[in-house]
Amino acid sequence: MFHAKAVMFATGGYARAWKVNTNALSNTGDGMSLVLQAGLPLEDMEFVQFHPTGLYPSGVLVTEGARGEGGYLVNNEGKRFMERYAPAKMELAPRDVVSRSIQQEINEGRGIGGKDFVHLDLRHLGRPAIMEKLPQIHELILKFTGIDAVTDFVPILPTSHYAMGGVPTDVNGRVVMDAKNTPVVGFYAAGEGACVSVHGANRLGCNSTMDCAVYGRRTGRTMAKFIAEGAVKVPLPKDGLDRGKAKIEGLLSAKGKESPAAIRDELQQTMMVNCGVFREAKLLQKQLEIIKSLQERYKRIEVGYKGQRFNTELLDAIELGNMLDFVEAIVVGGLARTESRGAHHRIDFPKRNDVNWLKHTLAWKTEGGIRLDYKPVVITRFQPEERKF
Numbered sequence: 001m002f003h004a005k006a007v008m009f010a011t012g013g014y015a016r017a018w019k020v021n022t023n024a025l026s027n028t029g030d031g032m033s034l035v036l037q038a039g040l041p042l043e044d045m046e047f048v049q050f051h052p053t054g055l056y057p058s059g060v061l062v063t064e065g066a067r068g069e070g071g072y073l074v075n076n077e078g079k080r081f082m083e084r085y086a087p088a089k090m091e092l093a094p095r096d097v098v099s100r101s102i103q104q105e106i107n108e109g110r111g112i113g114g115k116d117f118v119h120l121d122l123r124h125l126g127r128p129a130i131m132e133k134l135p136q137i138h139e140l141i142l143k144f145t146g147i148d149a150v151t152d153f154v155p156i157l158p159t160s161h162y163a164m165g166g167v168p169t170d171v172n173g174r175v176v177m178d179a180k181n182t183p184v185v186g187f188y189a190a191g192e193g194a195c196v197s198v199h200g201a202n203r204l205g206c207n208s209t210m211d212c213a214v215y216g217r218r219t220g221r222t223m224a225k226f227i228a229e230g231a232v233k234v235p236l237p238k239d240g241l242d243r244g245k246a247k248i249e250g251l252l253s254a255k256g257k258e259s260p261a262a263i264r265d266e267l268q269q270t271m272m273v274n275c276g277v278f279r280e281a282k283l284l285q286k287q288l289e290i291i292k293s294l295q296e297r298y299k300r301i302e303v304g305y306k307g308q309r310f311n312t313e314l315l316d317a318i319e320l321g322n323m324l325d326f327v328e329a330i331v332v333g334g335l336a337r338t339e340s341r342g343a344h345h346r347i348d349f350p351k352r353n354d355v356n357w358l359k360h361t362l363a364w365k366t367e368g369g370i371r372l373d374y375k376p377v378v379i380t381r382f383q384p385e386e387r388k389f
Helices: 030-037 095-107 127-133 135-145 208-228 240-253 260-274 281-298 312-336
Strands: 007-009 048-055 072-074 118-121 154-163 174-176 183-189 359-366 369-376
Touching: 007 030, 007 208, 030 312, 030 359, 048 095, 048 135, 072 095, 095 118, 095 154, 127 135, 135 154, 183 208, 240 312, 260 281, 260 312, 281 312, 312 359, 312 369
Parallel strands: 007 183
Antiparallel strands: 048 154, 072 118, 118 154, 174 183, 359 369
């Protein structure tokens, strides 16, 4: 246990909650869960960006540059299907539009061979252009799929990519505890794990750099000033260390019948189906019931390896428990938001509803489940407008 005058969470996103994702193995949302367990809220968790071009079946990212340089998206009929969805922009439409278009093609049976992917076609660019402008992507595709993008189609599908939501902060990185933006003394967050809401409901490409380079710097400077002005250490909970030890000892001594790996796999698979690119009430409600069931099953897991050094099986079990915490906030927030906005697309509520839903979601963990509250969106220079293509 560490005792500090100021702490910053920079724990990253939580796309590992979905089976197909672009994230590192460590992006299991542990910071989100710790915040919930401390009685603090998370903000806008329902807004999760799916990138249109993840390699099938893993979800490993194929950069937007592949389409920016002139790559085509084609379906099982060999047609550039974006003409049906965004004729003015084609493959260069926003990520959420392209992701939904790909998923729609798959859902309607126009995936390649009836499977869950379409093709990215770079062949017409030619070897010199591909090797000059997209050498790393060519290498990545070759290593992960064995496909040479110069001569062959590349199988792709939408992949969970980036969290617009996270730990609520002000513009100086101070974590806030309520709809009034009351700061938590000495607690800060930055990066993808924080929700200063510079991205709103739908991040633009490259703006993730702002989370780190701009707000990371602002947060660090704010912390330094806080400490220099005479900050003192807030007393630690008297039972904090005992609770941490009890959690680890409980997992190591548990002799249940449930497999953590099986629970994690079911969570990730069902999140893809019920809380993915397209959402609707019956699927979100089904996913909430699945999560509740998995939370109960988690109480009966067993960690096979009992060692107390470099125990990656124990680490996986802890991360799974954390994941089961924050995914409930995603689903409950998405179920309550009866509109489509940015990356959150409800097929039963396909229009944006600024009258009722131009507001941020705050989610707390309680004994009875997730409790929601809302706070207004701060609009400065530009008024929200409907996107048209």
